[in-house]
Amino acid sequence: MFYHASITDLVKPIYYTQFMKLDFLKYEGAGNDFILIDNRNETFSLVDDTETIKKLCDRHFGIGADGLMVLQMKNGFDFEMLYFNADGREGSMCGNGGRCIVAFANHLKVIEGETNFLAVDGPHYATISENGNWVSLQMIDVQDIKTDGDAFVLNTGSPHYVLEVEDLASKDVYQDGKTIRYNETYSAKGINVNFVEDLGDHYFVRTYERGVENETFACGTGVTAVSMAMAKKKGLTGRIKNSIRVPGGNLNVNFNYDGNSFNNVFLEGPATFVFEGSINI
Numbered sequence: 644m645f646y647h648a649s650i651t652d653l654v655k656p657i658y659y660t661q662f663m664k665l666d667f668l669k670y671e672g673a674g675n676d677f678i679l680i681d682n683r684n685e686t687f688s689l690v691d692d693t694e695t696i697k698k699l700c701d702r703h704f705g706i707g708a709d710g711l712m713v714l715q716m717k718n719g720f721d722f723e724m725l726y727f728n729a730d731g732r733e734g735s736m737c738g739n740g741g742r743c744i745v746a747f748a749n750h751l752k753v754i755e756g757e758t759n760f761l762a763v764d765g766p767h768y769a770t771i772s773e774n775g776n777w778v779s780l781q782m783i784d785v786q787d788i789k790t791d792g793d794a795f796v797l798n799t800g801s802p803h804y805v806l807e808v809e810d811l812a813s814k815d816v817y818q819d820g821k822t823i824r825y826n827e828t829y830s831a832k833g834i835n836v837n838f839v840e841d842l843g844d845h846y847f848v849r850t851y852e853r854g855v856e857n858e859t860f861a862c863g864t865g866v867t868a869v870s871m872a873m874a875k876k877k878g879l880t881g882r883i884k885n886s887i888r889v890p891g892g893n894l895n896v897n898f899n900y901d902g903n904s905f906n907n908v909f910l911e912g913p914a915t916f917v918f919e920g921s922i923n924i
């Protein structure tokens with residue numbers, strides 16, 4: 644007696660035992676793009692799997708993104724944000740990622756209009772527009788700005804180096820950023836390197852990002868750091884409001900500065916759903 648197995652009988656068991664399906668949504672904030680995972684049911688098991696997260700973020704072998712974020716429940720907050728850089732390692736705070744996860748939470752109906760959530764650098768308050776794609780995110784207060792030659796160094800949730808330059812459009816941000824990020828002072832912990840040009844009614848900013856190890860289209864903690872560094876450099880105080888153009892769009896940064904500390908800091912801009920899918924991992 645012969646049993647004729649169909650091709651699907653033969654293929655299915657192999658297919659199902661080798662792969663696990665991961666559902667995701669893709670968002671971008673001024674071109675800084677992220678994979679978003681809903682982990683409210685606590686099934687996401689890749690938190691320590693650097694290689695898989697790196698592959699998911701890879702633009703040739705995976706979905707492609709500057710980072711991956713996980714939304715999960717947290718007592719006392721609307722949700723918790725876990726953030727991984729494209730190199731697969733857990734990063735420090737990501738401003739554009741923070742804005743995108745707020746749009747994601749709003750889409751999932753975990754929040755409505757405003758939120759208090761927890762990220763790696765502490766609690767964050769944010770509001771979202773009615774159409775769900777403009778997010779204003781409160782960032783941490785900052786006291787400490789150091790200098791390194793002509794540059795400013797500060798932590799806005801992630802560490803940043805800010806240098807004012809001329810003719811930023813023709814600068815080799817990848818090469819020059821990488822040289823600073825890997826110099827003696829910063830190589831061990833790494834740093835995000837921002838170049839800024841003052842164009843009168845707005846700043847133009849380009850950033851080499853640690854953890855992506857490349858120039859990205861936008862960096863939220865980066866433009867926040869630039870705005871603070873420029874206020875200090877120019878001796879401005881009071882309520883400061885800056886429009887910032889980055890390669891992927893426009894962001895706004897607002898804060899109070901009394902000459903010593905920056906508080907009531909808000910990063911504002913678009914947070915846009917791009918596509919959803921599932922991937923075999």
Ligand SMILES: N[C@H](CCC[C@H](N)C(=O)O)C(=O)O
Nearest residue numbers: 734735737738739862863864
């Ligand atoms: N793109 C991010 C910055 C991520 C920081 C990350 N590169 C690190 O230093 O861990 C942002 O919008 O703020």
